[in-house]
Amino acid sequence: MTTQPTNPIIILVDPQLGENIGAAARAMFNLGLDELRLVKPRDGWPSLAADKNSAGALAQMQPVQVFETLAEAIADLHYVMAATARPRDMLKPVYTPKSGIEECRTRAAEGQKIGWIFGPERMGLINDAIAKSHGVITIPTNPDFSSLNLAQSVALLAYEWLRGDDDIPDKVLDPGDSFPVEQKKLEEFLTRLEDELETKRFFRTEEIRPTMKRNIRNMFTRADLTDQEVRTLHGMVSALIEQRKPPEPK
Amino acid sequence: MTTQPTNPIIILVDPQLGENIGAAARAMFNLGLDELRLVKPRDGWPSLAADKNSAGALAQMQPVQVFETLAEAIADLHYVMAATARPRDMLKPVYTPKSGIEECRTRAAEGQKIGWIFGPERMGLINDAIAKSHGVITIPTNPDFSSLNLAQSVALLAYEWLRGDDDIPDKVLDPGDSFPVEQKKLEEFLTRLEDELETKRFFRTEEIRPTMKRNIRNMFTRADLTDQEVRTLHGMVSALIEQRKPPEPK
Structure with missing residues (x-):
């Protein structure tokens, strides 16, 4: 097929507090995922607590779908991953x-x-739910303290999904209105600096x-200076070499 | 130097609610970071709300250090990254x-x-704080909804740190007490299955x-079956081919 890859759908199975559903919604939407499904939310749906804790995410995302069973919630999907600790006996x-x-x-x-x-x-997922998945994703946590909360687990996987989307340059140095200095101007400054130091x-x-x-040249070159910054440096050197007396103490 | 790389230190500048400090502590400790510093926590320190929301993390981590200024908080460090949105005019x-x-x-x-x-x-970091860092890390978020909370920002960077730690195998299939089936037994089963189908x-x-x-062979081979599973499959085939009448309806 040549369709655009669609984002994964987040499915919360038997979630308890509305607050946590809201926090999960906020986390996933922050990271660009906007389709949430719930299986049997304990405290019902819609949930005022969820709305409040979603910081506006639930209002902007696709409408949340609620299902009675996990089987129904995944019926139209092709591939299901269970986010949980490594299952035993399965x-x-x-x-x-x-x-x-x-x-x-x-x-x-x-x-x-x-x-x-x-x-x-x-609690994590029960084995019956895990059995409906094609695989398990286990987030590596501190073995002495592994109580990663629901919203954070959602956030980490959403982040990992987003992370693979490699349009974003790894490093950006945005000079804003200013522009990197022409090397001859840097050279002028460095020569002047050396002269003053001499x-x-x-x-x-x-x-x-x-x-x-x-070493001095290297230091200033490495700093990737802008035009404006080199002017500032000139000003600093001028100020430093000036033979003015310090102001009288009041 | 040949020292072991030490984990990064998390520094929260002007944090407000104790709850959020606690959540950040929980998140970082979940992911294996255990050194937290605070600069001028608005509601003071120690904080009952922080303790409660840390789910026990604060009690197990290294003792939190509190500073009056960011300069003091980073005084012994060599390299500082600011987690914040891309700064303007800097x-x-x-x-x-x-x-x-x-x-x-x-x-x-x-x-x-x-x-x-x-x-x-x-609020994110103010420019004076960003100026004290060597670089900025900006977590890419949904441009329409970028309200990533503090604990989640901490969690995502801690996760990224942990992620680079490549001891963990990418994929594990743990057969537990059972063992992958010997191929001759799989072959026996497949032959039998074909015979029955004939x-x-x-x-x-x-x-x-x-x-x-x-196609049938491929399907069963791809499943990486265990010994026990192949026995189960034999049983299933036996059951399916049996010419027993269905039980009378009651």
Whole structure:
């Protein structure tokens, strides 16, 4: 198929507090996922607590769908991952978020509809629910303290999904209205700086001079200075070398 | 240096609600970071609300250190990253979490002590604080809804840090007490299955038979069956072919 890969659908199974549903909605929508399904929310739906805790996410996302059973909630999906601790007594591939989400991306790119199921707070998914998934994603946590909350588990997987979307440049240095300095202007400044330092007898010995000069040049070059910044540096040097007396103490 | 890379230190600047400090502590400790510093927490420290919301993390982590100024909080560190939206009117390299954390890992491996600073809830870091950092990490969020909360920002960066720690196998299939079936036993089962299907005239035409057989074999082989599962399959086939009458309706 040549459809655009669609984002995964988040499915909360037996969620308890509305607050946590709201927090999960906020987290997923922050990271660009907007389709949430609920299976048997304990405190009913809609939920004022959820709305409040979603910080406006629920109002902007696609309308939440509520189902009586997990089977119904995943009926139209092609591939389901269970976000939970490694299951005992059940043969299921257990993925890291990295590799599990990669698998989801590959399938989504083929036009498959992907769902991620999350269990109720504190308890995680029961085996019957895990059995309905194609694989398990276990978020690696501190073995001494692994109480990752629901919204955070949702956020981490959504982040991992988003992370694979590599349009964003790894590093950006935005000079705003200013522009990187022309190298000749940098050179002018560095030459002037060296001259001033010579005048002040900064370079104590002949042996050390070349190395020190190189280090100074290197430092200022590495800083990727703008035009404006070089002007500022000139001003600073001018100020520093001025032989004005300090103001009288009042 | 040959020291073990130490984990980054989380620094919350001007945090407001104790609840949010607690949630941040819980998130970071879940993901294995245990050193938290606070700069001028608005509601004072220690905080009952923080303790409660940390779900026990604050009691198990290293004792939280509190500072009057950011300068003091980062005094012993070598490299500081500011987690915040892309700053305006300030020339600072802006990293994705991926590349920013990679930079931190490289430096930590050289023995540098790393800090990540986070601003107060809703507001983010002010420019004076950002100026004290070596770079900015901006978590890519939904442009229409970017209200990522403090604990979640902490969790995502901690996750990214942990993620680079590549000891964890990408995919694990743990057969528990059971063991992958010997291929000859799988072959026995597949042969039997084919025989039974022949008997039932499942393969309608000669032309289609080889392809169908291959597809069936492929399906069962791909499933990476265990010994026990193959025994179960035998039982299922036996049950299915049995010519017993259905029980009388009561």
